[in-house]
Amino acid sequence: MSQAITPVRTRIAPSPTGFLHLGTARTALFSWAYARHFGGEFVLRIEDTDVARSTQDSVDQIIASMNWLGLTYDEGPIYQMQRLDRYQAVVDSMLAAGTAYRCYCSPEELEEMREGQRARGEKTGYDGRWRPAPGKVLPPVPEGVAPVIRFMNPPEGDVTWDDLVKGPITINNREIDDLIIVRPDGVPTYNFCVVVDDWDMKISHVFRGDEHVNNTPWQINIFNALGAPLPKFGHFPVILGDDGLKLSKRRGAVSVTNYEEMGYLPEAMLNYLSRLGWSHGDDELYSREQLVAWFDGTHLNKSPAQWDPAKLEWVNSHYMKQADDAHLAGLVQAQLLKRGISAELPQLKAMAALFKDRCATTVALTDWLAMYFNDVNPSADDLATHVTDAVKPALATFADKLAGIEWNKASIAAAIKETIAAHGLKMPQLAMPVRALVCGRVQTPSVDAVLELFDKEIVIKRLRSA
Template structure:
């Protein structure tokens, strides 16, 4: 469903993570869709931190979420807003609702409600609050128990149907008899999720809510609360889940990695965004595209109804394409940071050239750092490579090459000439010398062109490694 933005209805979207852990991939995708939609229509993207789960919310999680959003480049226009800083506002609205008869105090204890629902289940009935404290005309409520702080419940309509035209799924209807009277404020004074979200979306003038499939069941309550408040309803779009390799839902409870793990793993943010955008949305057959293209295309259409499959190999391919196109100076900074984590200092003006030489072979900056570590730290060739390639017959040639290297200007042309002269002198073919050189100097038998690789080393390191036998 394409949104036609007008001056009277400016698009306002939001992302509202709970700070009970890292920003995981599903939330990152929702943030991306919300951001792209707002940017497409010249609207506003809001960041809200839903921290009413006081027992599990942490400042460390907030910091990780903000850092992940920054790394991804999902810049927000307003926020972050914190729900726990809005308790006074929630209380104000609840008092208005009680006065209007759309909310009421409930003195049932947790134990009483659980016993009530257990009895319903035993009778084969649906588990739900039975309306003990729900005021109705002519109904006599139980005596208020002493010493009990009440919860507050929303007086959900009994009859009728909640219907909305979901941006992703199309028309959805839920009968009000399927929904019980939701607690909107706990006895401890903290609002519950569905109530706080509804008030926030109203106050923040949210016009479009993109969120995961798991929130479909929350939407009828939120619509009814907003309707009871006389508030405008946003358009809802529920995005299908992301499935892992095992076909089960990708979730942090099942160990799905965070956005931060991908940053640490050497992925580029634009590559991760590109890949995430294709999980549940498409623009024809386009696989690789810029953020600007995504914003231009993302109008709320072409969102898929079926679940998306997380494919690590596809992400690696996408990231590899972005690394090939990346500025070498930028890659040098990322690789230097990766090497620093290993205790390796890579301070050299040659680092961008090293990245340029090896980046076509790498799908992450971690892999690129694996290659380039040989320039800054000792290498240990495998016993198999030494036995296969560094025979007694080739050792005189290696010694002769080291002597030639000591006498030349250190550049690619001179290195190539020294190798060719040694091959001719020793009666060898290029692989018979080049591969042993790679093994001793680089620690591996396969590299790009050996003269290009050696040129980026300090000459003394190359000579030392060739003479290390």
């Protein structure tokens, strides 16, 4: 699929009934990357015809997630509920052309219909009782019943398309019935709106999850009934959780903004998401620019991808190491504010530079840096193991020496050497209790570098608490 239709226009069309799911985010990423690769356009459409469940909060969250990932769109957001007049005009034309018709079946009749089909061992579906046909006498129109409008699906033949991910797919028209395209309240349904939208917006390639495979025959038939050009379709397999079950809004942390709050970087999430269902040789780590250069629609996997939190952490830790220190400082500053801690960017920049190599997320980095602003609570085991009666005199000496020096790394290092020499200690015998008392943990970067970033009086106070 390296040669694309020109011009390429892709879209992402989430429903604003909740947060942006990771699976939808991956679809958005692939759609965006494909359009960017071919110099095309990417459209954001909000499919909000589920009026009862759609919310503005969800719309805001979807847009915020797209912005965080850097998936810039060329058009949108376009809202379906603002296009009702257009849908009505298309429905009217279909009714006039005989490709759609009104159906007055009540919900009770439809359930009775399905019960009878089940009893006879038949596939359940609409039996076409209101479908017009030459010589057919339709039931009398009941009074006071608002009809639905159904699409007159072709009764015979196959629907075939060459799926961009799965390859050729064929479904017989007898497997699908006459789809409802307008509800009794006059609001059109998903499968109808999406066709009109993709037609009007000149969408050339439709990428989506494979839960939509069964919708595609209806949509292709509606495209054909309207005389509209068909886009190419590609359906991605599901993403499985680390437990092997499908990721869902009800299971696990699957919101894009949730991962932002957990301290992941957008460039890492973009990199990791793109590897779930696509590959470029053995490359694991690559930039946004490389992704766009490589993503031509080939090498898409047909089998489900599995979400691996450990792999995501590994990818994120790589981007943490590469990140600009000032940028990380800004992210940590925001995290600290959530904890009620106010810190200045210049001091955070130096702290981020020192500790970022040890952290997989900005939350982990914030956990480290909080020791500079909040009291620490070393564990009883660390205190018992390292802050012994034998070393306490050396800690007192060290505190006294620190009180009289200029506060910089070189002077702190000199004070450490003088103290261990005076008390006949080895470096770890002093460094470990200093870390425990001052940092609240016994594993840190070089002690002199860590202490330099503290307020001098805080270090002395914590050492003298032994």
